Amino acid sequence: MPDVELPFTRQEYKSRLTAVRTEMAARGIEVLFTCDPSNMAWLTGYDGWSFYVHQGVIIGPTGDPVYWGRAMDAVGASKTCYMAMDDIIGYPDNYVMSTERHAMEHLSHTMNDRGWGHLTLGVELENYYYSAKAHAVLTNAHGGKFVDATALINWQRAVKSETELTYMNRAARIVEKMHARVFEIFEPGKRKNEVAAEIYRTGIWGAEDSDGIFGGDYAAICPLLPTGEEAAAAHLTWNDKPIPNNSGTFFELAGCYKRYHVPLSRTIWLGEPPKDITHAEQVVLEGIDAGINAAVAGNTTGDVARAFYAVLNKYGVERDGRCGYPIGLSYPPDWGERTYSIRPEDDTVLEPNMTFHFMPALWMPDWGLEITETLRICATGAAQPLADVPRKLFVKK
Amino acid sequence: MPDVELPFTRQEYKSRLTAVRTEMAARGIEVLFTCDPSNMAWLTGYDGWSFYVHQGVIIGPTGDPVYWGRAMDAVGASKTCYMAMDDIIGYPDNYVMSTERHAMEHLSHTMNDRGWGHLTLGVELENYYYSAKAHAVLTNAHGGKFVDATALINWQRAVKSETELTYMNRAARIVEKMHARVFEIFEPGKRKNEVAAEIYRTGIWGAEDSDGIFGGDYAAICPLLPTGEEAAAAHLTWNDKPIPNNSGTFFELAGCYKRYHVPLSRTIWLGEPPKDITHAEQVVLEGIDAGINAAVAGNTTGDVARAFYAVLNKYGVERDGRCGYPIGLSYPPDWGERTYSIRPEDDTVLEPNMTFHFMPALWMPDWGLEITETLRICATGAAQPLADVPRKLFVKK
Numbered sequence: 094m095p096d097v098e099l100p101f102t103r104q105e106y107k108s109r110l111t112a113v114r115t116e117m118a119a120r121g122i123e124v125l126f127t128c129d130p131s132n133m134a135w136l137t138g139y140d141g142w143s144f145y146v147h148q149g150v151i152i153g154p155t156g157d158p159v160y161w162g163r164a165m166d167a168v169g170a171s172k173t174c175y176m177a178m179d180d181i182i183g184y185p186d187n188y189v190m191s192t193e194r195h196a197m198e199h200l201s202h203t204m205n206d207r208g209w210g211h212l213t214l215g216v217e218l219e220n221y222y223y224s225a226k227a228h229a230v231l232t233n234a235h236g237g238k239f240v241d242a243t244a245l246i247n248w249q250r251a252v253k254s255e256t257e258l259t260y261m262n263r264a265a266r267i268v269e270k271m272h273a274r275v276f277e278i279f280e281p282g283k284r285k286n287e288v289a290a291e292i293y294r295t296g297i298w299g300a301e302d303s304d305g306i307f308g309g310d311y312a313a314i315c316p317l318l319p320t321g322e323e324a325a326a327a328h329l330t331w332n333d334k335p336i337p338n339n340s341g342t343f344f345e346l347a348g349c350y351k352r353y354h355v356p357l358s359r360t361i362w363l364g365e366p367p368k369d370i371t372h373a374e375q376v377v378l379e380g381i382d383a384g385i386n387a388a389v390a391g392n393t394t395g396d397v398a399r400a401f402y403a404v405l406n407k408y409g410v411e412r413d414g415r416c417g418y419p420i421g422l423s424y425p426p427d428w429g430e431r432t433y434s435i436r437p438e439d440d441t442v443l444e445p446n447m448t449f450h451f452m453p454a455l456w457m458p459d460w461g462l463e464i465t466e467t468l469r470i471c472a473t474g475a476a477q478p479l480a481d482v483p484r485k486l487f488v489k490k
Numbered sequence: 491m492p493d494v495e496l497p498f499t500r501q502e503y504k505s506r507l508t509a510v511r512t513e514m515a516a517r518g519i520e521v522l523f524t525c526d527p528s529n530m531a532w533l534t535g536y537d538g539w540s541f542y543v544h545q546g547v548i549i550g551p552t553g554d555p556v557y558w559g560r561a562m563d564a565v566g567a568s569k570t571c572y573m574a575m576d577d578i579i580g581y582p583d584n585y586v587m588s589t590e591r592h593a594m595e596h597l598s599h600t601m602n603d604r605g606w607g608h609l610t611l612g613v614e615l616e617n618y619y620y621s622a623k624a625h626a627v628l629t630n631a632h633g634g635k636f637v638d639a640t641a642l643i644n645w646q647r648a649v650k651s652e653t654e655l656t657y658m659n660r661a662a663r664i665v666e667k668m669h670a671r672v673f674e675i676f677e678p679g680k681r682k683n684e685v686a687a688e689i690y691r692t693g694i695w696g697a698e699d700s701d702g703i704f705g706g707d708y709a710a711i712c713p714l715l716p717t718g719e720e721a722a723a724a725h726l727t728w729n730d731k732p733i734p735n736n737s738g739t740f741f742e743l744a745g746c747y748k749r750y751h752v753p754l755s756r757t758i759w760l761g762e763p764p765k766d767i768t769h770a771e772q773v774v775l776e777g778i779d780a781g782i783n784a785a786v787a788g789n790t791t792g793d794v795a796r797a798f799y800a801v802l803n804k805y806g807v808e809r810d811g812r813c814g815y816p817i818g819l820s821y822p823p824d825w826g827e828r829t830y831s832i833r834p835e836d837d838t839v840l841e842p843n844m845t846f847h848f849m850p851a852l853w854m855p856d857w858g859l860e861i862t863e864t865l866r867i868c869a870t871g872a873a874q875p876l877a878d879v880p881r882k883l884f885v886k887k
Binding site for chain 1: 584615729
């Protein structure tokens with residue numbers, strides 16, 4: 094066995110593989126190809142910023158998973174994955190950004206070499222890293238049937254193990270420090286990008302717990318910190334202009350440790366907050382309490398959303414859409430796990446140690462208020478917020 | 491016209507649109523849908539971290555481009571794009587992460603509404619944000635023919651305008667500061683993540699030029715700074731372990747200003763560098779000189795690669811693959827423009843103000859050496875390196 098330092102025990106990787114193979118069997122999938130970097134990491138330990146070229150992990154009917162990627166990244170796989178070198182396959186560089194040959198042809202050869210060329214193949218049709226072209230080429234090349242396996246592995250990741258929760262708790266320590274630092278330095282006149290710079294520095298510098306000091310990782314989404322009317326839009330990034338006084342800015346940030354995320358948003362008002370903001374704060378806080386109290390093992394994701402929306406309706410606040418999503422191991426461009434959603438029409442049953450970002454943000458025409466929590470479903474009782482950041486609108490006068 | 495602060499003049503956006511429509515006509519494309527966030531920004535000004543859900547820009551036969559995306563991101567579009575609100579279309583939140591409905595159905599309705607439902611449609615089959623599923627749904631829904639328009643817009647971005655070069659020069663000032671700061675703080679025993687934290691802080695804090703101070707943006711790839719044997723792999727990210735003495739670490743970093751990138755790599759050796767490293771340094775430096783001197787308007791990308799490889803061959807150093815790629819406006823997961831490559835078999839003719847990352851890195855079995863430059867093709871003579879960082883192996887004893 095290769096001498097690689099892994100984030101999880103080989104036993105844990107083995108049980109993940111078993112869970113995936115059980116679900117493959119249930120869906121009639123004989124070979125599964127995943128190119129979701131989060132799934133790849135979860136199954137094998139692979140960790141590198143190489144998802145901008147075609148790569149993936151193949152789970153055949155037997156044996157260890159097979160890493161397949163660009164030759165230079167197979168070197169990275171040999172330093173991060175638990176599999177032996179026989180199960181780490183690199184393709185030549187002339188497949189990269191070529192209009193003459195496509196990496197999926199090489200993937201097909203790889204599967205043929207193992208006698209899997211006519212088996213029923215599961216692929217993630219709805220994934221950032223599985224392009225329409227990749228599917229067309231693989232469809233031409235592969236001799237077996239195809240089954241859509243979108244989110245098959247993602248669903249196996251929903252309930253977190255003890256070690257995963259340890260990592261998420263570290264990410265929670267990091268995001269606590271990030272928000273504390275933001276509140277310290279945020280002030281009128283400072284350039285917005287300087288605040289973003291300090292957020293990155295704090296998050297990657299890391300934090301400490303009873304086991305000592307630990308470093309942070311890059312989050313799968315950049316810090317979001319829009320001010321004023323910009324905060325009415327959910328996903329604008331920073332600029333280099335001075336921060337205005339008498340304005341609200343929300344900070345949607347995630348601590349990240351070994352690729353495990355804990356996102357958490359807070360809003361800072363500079364100056365005296367207007368009444369509609371402090372009213373919205375009270376509504377959202379009451380809504381969050383209601384949501385957390387409904388986030389109980391055995392209840393559904395829809396129960397959480399309905400509890401939150403019932404409070405909004407009581408106060409006549411209009412909002413619709415998702416108010417949360419599962420969270421854990423992730424790579425850009427999204428830190429969500431892309432399985433269930435916290436919304437009224439979703440009926441996923443909550444189980445202990447599921448973790449999600451409860452995201453009851455309000456985006457109004459000329460302001461936005463984000464006060465959010467990452468929650469863990471407990472064996473009994475209300476969900477536990479992983480991070481401990483005062484839950485309120487922060488005000489600096 | 492909406493009162494939006496744009497990074498380019500409306501005239502520049504207009505000429506970009508004209509260039510795209512000319513190429514569409516040449517390929518028989520009546521409507522073009524682009525979901526590459528870089529293409530979207532280049533055509534409309536749109537800027538936001540929203541590419542993790544389906545979105546895009548539609549270029550119809552006449553009129554302004556149409557932004558199409560999630561309703562909450564259409565708000566962001568109204569604050570960053572030059573188009574009027576009639577050309578900014580949001581889809582409801584219940585299309586997001588749904589297994590019942592797909593955003594591409596909404597896109598199809600949007601095109602039908604404009605009378606484009608039976609026109610020949612160009613789509614980017616090979617793009618991170620155009621999934622196999624998206625294409626399948628759109629193929630079902632759209633009444634016209636499909637044409638693969640992968641990289642059609644990317645190619646229009648190859649030659650940079652004056653304002654684009656201004657932004658890239660600012661990115662160059664930023665990457666100079668990043669490398670200077672790394673050399674200051676890099677030392678044995680320091681945790682690797684603390685160096686990564688300081689790289690982020692420095693890059694986003696920004697730099698200054700004769701027009702004053704300006705802030706940095708997030709780069710489309712995270713900082714890469716592998717040490718020792720890890721540096722034999724191209725794309726591993728940092729950890730939180732102490733940096734060992736007597737080791738080499740390469741720093742592949744990009745300065746980023748208004749989404750325009752200038753990547754540049756340097757390598758630092760802590761201690762006395764072994765002879766094979768200093769020999770490799772000399773070979774690479776001579777190879778870079780040869781490449782830069784061949785990077786002349788009228789020559790081809792293949793000429794640059796062959797000039798570099800001729801030097802490597804002279805010294806018996808083995809390497810193959812790409813040694814560069816076009817660079818400019820970009821979003822995660824890649825800062826390359828994904829059109830031409832600097833490699834022997836590529837025959838793209840170089841034109842003035844094309845910009846590429848000349849990337850003649852050496853990855854050996856137990857070390858890696860990266861000394862790279864981002865180059866601008868000049869009207870006459872050798873290419874101009876955009877950043878001014880001493881071109882050598884850095885040594886700290």
